[in-house]
Amino acid sequence: MSSNDTEWLEFAKNLAIKAGDMITEARTNSSFVRDYKMDHELVTSTDIAVDQFICGRIREHYPKHFILSEESSPHMDLSTIADDVPVWVIDPIDGTVNFAHGHHHVAVSIGLYVGRERILGVVNAPFLGECFWALKGSGAFCNGKPLAVSGAKQLRNALVATGFPYQKTALLPIIDRVSRILHHCQDIRRNGSAALDLCWVAAGRLDAYFESVKPWDMAAGVLIAEEAGATVGHYLSATSAWPEVVNGEGLIVSTPDLFKELLVLMHCEK
Known part of the structure; x- marks a missing residue:
């Protein structure tokens, strides 16, 4: 610093x-x-x-x-x-x-x-x-x-947040992914602000968050979540020109113990 x-x-x-x-x-x-x-x-x-x-x-x-x-x-x-x-x-x-x-x-x-x-x-x-x-x-x-993440260890008891794009033509694979997560977690929230969802993971109010977002949606919140102990990664391969530090494509943020299980579910395409 x-x-x-x-x-x-x-x-x-x-x-x-x-x-x-x-x-x-x-x-x-x-x-x-x-x-x-x-x-x-x-x-x-x-x-x-x-x-x-x-x-x-x-x-x-x-x-x-x-x-x-x-x-x-x-x-x-x-x-x-x-x-x-x-x-x-x-x-x-x-x-x-x-x-x-x-x-x-x-x-x-x-x-x-x-x-x-x-x-x-x-x-x-x-x-x-x-x-x-x-x-x-x-x-x-x-x-x-x-702030500190919730420490959730079991996905079945986890509260997970996500969001949906303005462009409705991309909804089908997103809804399929949401369905897979919903079948394995306690519940899903769609709050309407990616930045706050990331902060709520940091505060332990949410156990995980996933969504494809733009750099301005995640640049601040991801660091806040990381500094509170969250694990940060991606469930989609990068297709945009954004540098990794602000790339929000297929963003997944969770407590450390939930991360791998969530990532596996993300990749279980039909």
Whole structure:
């Protein structure tokens, strides 16, 4: 851990909390507009406003850093960035559908990596009053209290979370995979925010999580889960150009004792 890392973490925490205030104010005042990108994925004016706020502050304080953001730079070519340059990975609102429909499972997600290492992650859930964070090698926390995974050892008694894509043409293999897991675990939850699902694994509220997600959905939450003792891996081979450090394809995160059994079930294709 360097002094830079600590400074970046405090900066990210402050950003995430201020962004959370923007989100709660927008809902309280009903001051947001719904729109759709790619004809089917919901985005609101608050997503855009929060993204502009976060990215603007990062550029102001760290002009030499790069920013991968869901809303403003989702197609950035990360392969051209030198290994010693910090890259911020931003999801201004993870759980936009939840936000627009008045649900509480909504989060600001801010991650930072350098080269092949995740450095920090901050996930702020403003409607739940919880801010999760982690710094590589320093543990994971929620509102200042240390986090640890549940320690679940038997899948039959495990609570597992997942999610579904906006693109419905990819549902059949996903539903088959969910069915296989559901037949072997206690139950499945679909909460609508990958970042928070990862934090809930870290907090011991969930025992495992699996889904194919984008870098901004997982960059912060995966580090928080890792630092709380979770095992992280993939059940699908990488097909995208995203570097491993932010590759969310076929992401699986669980307590150490559940990981292998879950991975075997993922691969039991019909």
